[in-house]
Every structure is written in structure tokens, then in C-alpha cells.
Amino acid sequence: MLQFLVRRLxxxxxxxxxxxLLVFVGVFAIGNPVDVMIDPAASEAERQAAIVALGLDQPMxxxxxxxxxxxxxxDMGKSFVYNQSASELILSRLPATFELAVxxxxxxxxxxxxxxxxxxxxxxSWADRLLMTISIFMFSLPTFWVGLLLIMGFxxxxxxxxxxxRGETRELFGVPFAFLTWDGxxxxxxxxxxxxxxxxxxxxxxVRGGVREQMTSDxxxxxxxxxxxxxxxxxxxxxxxxxxxxxxxxGLEFGNILAFAVVTESIYAxxxxxxxxINAITVLDRPVIVAYLMITVFIFIxxxxxxxxxxxxxxxxxxxxxxx
Amino acid sequence: xxxxxxxxxxPFSQTPMGELVSDFTANPFAVLGFFGLLAVIICAIFAPxxxxxxxxxxxxxxxxxxxxxxxxxxxxxxxxxxxxxxQGRDVWSSILYGLRTSLAVxxxxxxxxxxxxxxxxxxxxxxxxxxxxxxxxxxxLQLSFPAILIAMILVAVLGQGTDKIILALVAVQWAYYAxxxxxxxxxxxxxxxxxxxxxxxxxxxxxxxxxxxPNCIPPLIVIVTMQVASAIALEATLSFLGIGLPLTxxxxxxxxxxxxxxxxAGRYWLSIFPGVALLFTIVSLNLVGDHLRDILNPKTRRQ
Numbered sequence: 001m002l003q004f005l006v007r008r009l010x011x012x013x014x015x016x017x018x019x020x021l022l023v024f025v026g027v028f029a030i031g032n033p034v035d036v037m038i039d040p041a042a043s044e045a046e047r048q049a050a051i052v053a054l055g056l057d058q059p060m061x062x063x064x065x066x067x068x069x070x071x072x073x074x075d076m077g078k079s080f081v082y083n084q085s086a087s088e089l090i091l092s093r094l095p096a097t098f099e100l101a102v103x104x105x106x107x108x109x110x111x112x113x114x115x116x117x118x119x120x121x122x123x124x125s126w127a128d129r130l131l132m133t134i135s136i137f138m139f140s141l142p143t144f145w146v147g148l149l150l151i152m153g154f155x156x157x158x159x160x161x162x163x164x165x166r167g168e169t170r171e172l173f174g175v176p177f178a179f180l181t182w183d184g185x186x187x188x189x190x191x192x193x194x195x196x197x198x199x200x201x202x203x204x205x206x207v208r209g210g211v212r213e214q215m216t217s218d219x220x221x222x223x224x225x226x227x228x229x230x231x232x233x234x235x236x237x238x239x240x241x242x243x244x245x246x247x248x249x250x251g252l253e254f255g256n257i258l259a260f261a262v263v264t265e266s267i268y269a270x271x272x273x274x275x276x277x278i279n280a281i282t283v284l285d286r287p288v289i290v291a292y293l294m295i296t297v298f299i300f301i302x303x304x305x306x307x308x309x310x311x312x313x314x315x316x317x318x319x320x321x322x323x324x
Numbered sequence: 325x326x327x328x329x330x331x332x333x334x335p336f337s338q339t340p341m342g343e344l345v346s347d348f349t350a351n352p353f354a355v356l357g358f359f360g361l362l363a364v365i366i367c368a369i370f371a372p373x374x375x376x377x378x379x380x381x382x383x384x385x386x387x388x389x390x391x392x393x394x395x396x397x398x399x400x401x402x403x404x405x406x407x408x409x410x411q412g413r414d415v416w417s418s419i420l421y422g423l424r425t426s427l428a429v430x431x432x433x434x435x436x437x438x439x440x441x442x443x444x445x446x447x448x449x450x451x452x453x454x455x456x457x458x459x460x461x462x463x464x465l466q467l468s469f470p471a472i473l474i475a476m477i478l479v480a481v482l483g484q485g486t487d488k489i490i491l492a493l494v495a496v497q498w499a500y501y502a503x504x505x506x507x508x509x510x511x512x513x514x515x516x517x518x519x520x521x522x523x524x525x526x527x528x529x530x531x532x533x534x535x536x537x538p539n540c541i542p543p544l545i546v547i548v549t550m551q552v553a554s555a556i557a558l559e560a561t562l563s564f565l566g567i568g569l570p571l572t573x574x575x576x577x578x579x580x581x582x583x584x585x586x587x588x589a590g591r592y593w594l595s596i597f598p599g600v601a602l603l604f605t606i607v608s609l610n611l612v613g614d615h616l617r618d619i620l621n622p623k624t625r626r627q
Contacts (some may be wrong), residue, residue: 140603143561144561148599253332300468
């Protein structure tokens, strides 16, 4: 187990190193940083001074080492726009994005699971066919367009929920969260539901497939023969067996939700890190872009690592590399 | 001579192709999707002939016709079925031209990605060993990050422009093809006919291109259909966020984004109709792809 852990950690560090190199090459080497980071109105002498100050006259490998060294200390430069440390800026927006992603995940499971059970227990019924067709629509609908429709419906026409912003927040352990106040919770609902739709369809399909497979298995037949009630079979035995893959996939999808939050945040003016990134891209605020990428990559690697380790704990076959 | 031999051609419905067609038409949603897709492609190709006006020729626009709701009649007596924007541009015509851009970008990137993915996947499967390991590690690394994130990174790095968007979409998608075709090719590689080609002393080039590749293609068709849909959706998303195609070639995503500003003012048609067109395209592609997958997969194929 320890050996597996160490090997997996080393792999994670390797991926992080590769990604940092790619980001560095992408942002600093392909584009000319001099043009981007220095005011075009500056005189030639000022330009030269700035190049030296930014270390851009150094050979490439030295620049990369400096970049990595600074990144390790959490220093990824100052935002041109906010004139504030880029990494601090992004980390200050992280709770908002996180809150949105967790809420979306909860909605996806809370709705997708019962729907999947329903469809899976009655294969071929009208409900099953209806839900499967709806799930194709959920996969097909671009997130941003659903977002517009939701705003049109629930915010503009019906006026039930606010159309954007985060609303009132309350601090928990010194971090502001919106879901702790009624106003903030209302602001959270629409974007979270929007973000959840795609995952909802995924959970629905996975649970449906899992239930159909499990219901024909020997242990279900055995339980039936023993006279165990159908409700107990479904909720006590079948559900438990399909939860493992669902949890794994949802764990992996969590990173995906964080990335897709960019779209939702832009539509609902939700002040998370995704919105920050889009603004940074449009005004070419490179330090913020780089910091966003590095932090996201880091979060991703951590998520993948956690999912892998959880899986190992839950399923010994993965750990030992034994028979499948 | 040959006339003496009675050749009874089997009816079309019993040929392999005929079976596929009848399997496909058995599902009404698939047929619906197919005709929807056909309509979209025809609209996109013949947009200049179908569209009542050229929305990007400023000479044909009349400010007097601006902001008309759907079904209004313009100053020249023409009817604007889906309304107009503030410059008097016919929304229906804009959608036809936008559909063209969206479809062209989506199809181009899916096919380029398909080509690159095929080559890389075949090399990995055929060469094996270290080459295979290296290529597959790269593929796995890329697939562990969501497509939208990679696309945004690339757009942030490369800058904007049609060619750069296509490049970003290709970079996002090639890995799916590479992984799939490698899996297929590994299976085919072990078959007798490939062994036979080795015995016959064919060149590697010939074996891979003439024998391995054609046998891996059919399952990939499904993936191409789905990937064109996802490329279109991704491009629309990037354009909606304002980091997609340049403003000179407004795709459906951009039209939706532009119209969004007017939504709160009640001019819903500027955003809703391009959205419906986008949705229609993507759903059609997915319906066709979903059912093609079912009928091409021997496991789920109905008896």
C-alpha cells in the first residue's frame, strides 16, 4: 500500500512538472512576453530596463527555473489589472467556485439517482424511454444556452430567483459563503442547477445501466428466493453495489465541473475564479492566466490522486493489480 | 457466358448494408435525427441561396427595419420570419450564415483530429513497446483534463482567430480517436489476415494503410458523429465567452452572446432562435450517433 502511495505521488509530481513546462513554454515562449508585459508606449531605454527587471534577457532554462522557483513559493507574478498577487487573487475567488461545484454535484446526485433507479427498474417502459431521451437532450444542450433559458424563465419571466451575482454571504472559518444566507442560497440555486444538468444525465445513465445489470445477477435472484422484499433488495443491496462506480465517476467529474464553472460563472456573473480567467484572457492579463492554469492543474492532480486512493481502499483488486 | 449462370441477387434488405439501414430506420428518433442533420447540412451549404438577404452586406441592411419582432413586414414589403436585430439584419439569414461557420469549423476540426488520431493510434498499436507507452501516456494525460479547459488554455496562449480555434479543437479531440483506434488496431493486429500480410512480405506502410486501417474505420464513424457535435458545442461555448471566432465570422455562439444583451429588454428572438438552431444541429448529430453506436455494436444489436 505504501509503495503504491509513493509511486502514485511521484507520478503526480511528474505530471505537475510536465504541465508547468507546457504552461511556461505556451505562455512565455510562444508569445513574446516583452510585447505583452511592457507598456507599448514605453521608450527603448525603459523597455530594456523592464526586460532586465523581468529577467527576460536570461537564457530560457534559467527563466524556467526562476518561474518554477517562484511558483513553488506561491508567487506567480502580479496581475496587471488588479495590481495584486495573481495567485492570491485566484485563491480569494476559489471558495465561490468550490461552493458552486459542490452544490451542482449534490443536485446531480439528488435528482439523477432516483431517476436512474426508476428507469433501470422498469426497462422499456415509457418512463425509461422518456428519461433516456431527456438525457440525450441534457448531453446535447450547451451549458451556456440552458443558462440563458433558465434566466429567461425563472429570473426574468417568473421573477422567482435572482438572475446573477452571489448575493449576501456569511463567513464560515473566515471564508465567505453564499449558501449560509437565504439570499445567497437563492443566488446559488440557478447557476448550480445549470452546472448540474450534464452530470445529472451522466448519473442517470450510469445508475440505470448499473441497476439493469445488477437486477439480473445471482445475488438478487438468491435474495428473492429467500423472500427478501423488493424494496430491501433495491435499496440495501443493489444500490450499494452501484454506488462505487458512481462515486468514482463523480469524483473524477468534480474537476470537470470546476472547469465548466467558467461558463456558468460568466452567465450568472458569479464571482468565481472562472469569471476571473475569462476577464484575464480578454485583457491578456498573463500572470493571472498562468496562475489560474497552475492552480487548476494542481487541483486536478490532487483530485485524481484522491479518487485513485479511494478506489484502492474500496477495491483491493486495483491495489494488487490482481485478476479482474 | 455469364448469362447462363443464374445469379440470384439477394433482396437489398438481406445484404449487410440493407440490414444496417433497416435497423437504423426501426428507430423513429434516429430517422428524425438523420433528416434533421440532412436539413442542417443543406441549409449550411446553400445558405447564400436560401437566405433572403446577405446579413453581412451592409448595402442590403436598412436601419428602418431594425428591432422588428418575428413575423414583421419590413419597409420593402419583405417578411422577417424570425425578426431583425438593431441594424435591421434578418435573424433567419444570420442563422443560416452562422450555421455555415459553426458546421464548417466543427466538421473541419473533427476530421483533422480524426486524421491525426488515426495516424498516432495506428503507430502506437503497430509499433508497440516504448513508442506505444509514450504515446498512450500523453493521451491519458490529456484525457484527464476537461476539453473546455484545454481549449481555453490554447486560446489564451495562441490568441484568437478561426485557424487557432480549429487548432485548439483538434488538440482537444485527437486523443479520443488515438485511444479508440489503438484499441481497435490491437485487436485486428492479432488476426490471421494481418499475420498473412507479414508472411507475404508486405511493407509496414502497406499493411497499416491497406489492411489495418480499413478494418478499424467503422466503429470510428460513430465517434466522428459525436465529436463533430461536441466540437460545434465547444466552439459555440468559446465564442459565447468571447474568446472564440473573430467577429467577422459570427457563428451561432456569437449570435447567442450578442443577442443575450437584449434578452432582458424583451427582444428574445435575437438569442433564442440561433440557440434553437444550435440545439437542433447538436441533437440531430447525437441522435444519429447514439443509434449508429447501438446498431454497429454487436453486443447491443437486436436479434
